Amino acid sequence: MSKILLYILFYPLSVLPFFIIYRFADFFGFILNYLIPYRKKVIEQNLKQAFPEKSKKELAKIRATFYRNYCEIFFEGIKILTIREKTVRKRIKVINDEAFQLYSTEPKGVISLSGHRGNFEYLGQIAGLVLPLPVTGVYRPFKSKAFESYRSFLRKCKV
Numbered sequence: 001m002s003k004i005l006l007y008i009l010f011y012p013l014s015v016l017p018f019f020i021i022y023r024f025a026d027f028f029g030f031i032l033n034y035l036i037p038y039r040k041k042v043i044e045q046n047l048k049q050a051f052p053e054k055s056k057k058e059l060a061k062i063r064a065t066f067y068r069n070y071c072e073i074f075f076e077g078i079k080i081l082t083i084r085e086k087t088v089r090k091r092i093k094v095i096n097d098e099a100f101q102l103y104s105t106e107p108k109g110v111i112s113l114s115g116h117r118g119n120f121e122y123l124g125q126i127a128g129l130v131l132p133l134p135v136t137g138v139y140r141p142f143k144s145k146a147f148e149s150y151r152s153f154l155r156k157c158k159v
Contacts, residue, residue: 006150007081014081021075028075029068038067077121080154085129092126104132124155 013021032038043066047059054062103110110133127135137155142148 006146007153010078010150011081013075014078014083018079021079022072025068025071025075029064029071032071033064033067073119073121076119077151077154080121080125083125088122088125088129092122094126094130097130100131100133109133121155 013024016024040063043063044059047054047062047066051059051062100110100112124135124137142151
């Protein structure tokens with residue numbers, strides 16, 4: 001699947017309102033959890049290691065929540081194609097950015113690390129809007145060349 005085909009497929013989704021995007025996430029989260037168990041064994045193994053005290057029922061609930069969140073992040077990422085700056089600023093709040101402001105005038109620059117908490121794709125969008133420094137993200141590329149090309153394109157979108 002080429003980048004152009006992915007764009008043609010995803011652009012109509014990107015113009016949908018968030019409440020519909022989240023219904024897609026619910027649906028596909030269910031599909032991945034129950035019908036097409038994407039990396040289910042790996043996820044279950046990781047959850048058992050992280051939460052050895054949890055019952056199978058509790059772990060199954062956490063797994064279902066993971067799949068839904070995974071799909072939310074995926075569909076929110078598609079939304080980057082058409083999202084407006086006002087919406088990004090409303091959805092993402094940067095707090096304690098004084099350090100960036102303080103060090104923005106120094107020639108050394110700043111390194112900031114972030115985990116995968118919430119939608120990390122939005123982080124690059126908002127960082128470019130509110131921080132007085134150039135922003136560069138470091139990540140591991142996708143195995144699919146077409147999907148990597150498409151995601152790289154999304155990451156370069158400006159709101």
